[in-house]
Amino acid sequence: MNARASLLLALTLSLGCGHRGNPLPPLRKTPPPLQDFRLAQRGDTLEVSAAAPRASVDGVPYEEVTVEFLYGEGEVDLMKAGSRRAARTEGGRLVVATLSLPAPGKLVRAAARGVSGHDAGPRTLIQALVAQPPLEAPRDLTAELLPGGVALAWKGEQPKAVPPPVLAPPPGPRLPGFPGATPSPAGAVPAPAAAAPPATPPVAPPKTPPAGSPTTPPVEPAGEPAPGAAAGPAREKGPGPTAGPEAPKAPASGFFLYRRVGDAPFAGPLLEAPLEGRAHTDKSAPLGSTACYVVRAVASVRPLIESGPSNESCVGVRDVAAPATPAGLAILPRENGLQALWSPSTEPDLAGYRLYRAAGDGPSDKLAELPPGTTDFLDETARKGVVYRYSLSAFDQAGNESPPSAAVEGTLP
Secondary structure, eight states, rough: OOOOHHHHHHHHHHTSSSSSOOOOOOOOOOOOOOOOEEEEETTTTTEEEEESBBBBBTTTTTEEEEEEEEEEEOOOOOHHHHHEEEEEETTTOEEEEEEEOOOOOEEEEEEEEEETTTTEEOHHHHHEOOOOOOOOOOOOEEEEEEETEEEEEEEOOOOOOOOOOOOOOOSSSOOOBBOOOOOTTTOOOOTTTTTTOOOOOOOOOOOOOOOOOOOOBOOOOOOOOOOOOOOOOOOOOOOOOOOOOOOOOOOOOEEEEEEETTTTTOOSSSSSBBBBSSSEOOOOOOTTSEEEEEEEEEETTEEEEEOOOOOEEEOOOOOOOOOOOOOOEEEETTTTTEEOOOOOOOOOTEEEEEEEEETTSSEEEEEEEOOOOOEEEEETOBBBBBOEEEEEEEEEETTOOOOOOOOOOBBBB
């Protein structure tokens, strides 16, 4: 086979039969459902927030994406007649928008969705609240660094709890297999007729009900979770229709504490449930930082209705906890002096020991400062016939010193 024939054979093998297959469809840039959507009343304003998606439903990463909030008073159709507030941001960022607070007693409903170009993602569940008169903010917040953490205290009245709104499902198509009226969970708003019902375990369809039997359209589950709260327990699967929701717990009220570290913004509440008291010790503030705190009065957790912030109180967080007092101090006479012995301390940040001595009824003075790992010291300056009183303390790398041990006497004969 000559070179020309070899080249033609190679081209034929590389091209195969010439069939390239069906082209793949382009990746969609449609945003997925938004995460962490919340509607809240904070002070004299409404606040809506949601986390912008990082990538589309097909995994196309976003450099920028728009978060669109839809809101309105009463039972207005948010998609058709609701007001809109849009913010363009980087993917993954939390977007917060402040809205005007309507008159007390007005129902407010809101939802959110992501938008990329001409592609809009699905809206979130609708959340609702009834506007309340602004709550009185706590005052005189103080922060004090103690060995057990940052001790916080404040003044202010605990507000009366506000129950969540109860909304009746609007008229819509009736679905078979759901006998009886099932009340909507607190704060939930029914989905539009075109929305798919939430996923439930498959159940066997019941027998055809007699004419006129009541049925209930599907409703969306409750909207905003309590800040930091875990998801509720899963329902058990069964052969028949799922049971109705449990009776809602009494609404909680109290105070929420917020903390920021350094120049960072305030994060969510320190605790999942509001505090009923007016004091708390924060044991989780990071060492070496400046922690700043505010406190807000809370009338409802779901949906969140709270006051404006108190005054801000900041404190430098450092190690102020002293090590434990050393144990087992004993004084024994030796040929060249009095020997002090003790049990080793187990403090992880131990920096050393300080041995103190007093002669007779005189004052106690530091006799020696000893490195960690030392468990004895020979006092060669002790004089015969003098009664000495020895005590021992431990100190850590931050300079905190423990209380001295009980005095132990020793005498050279």
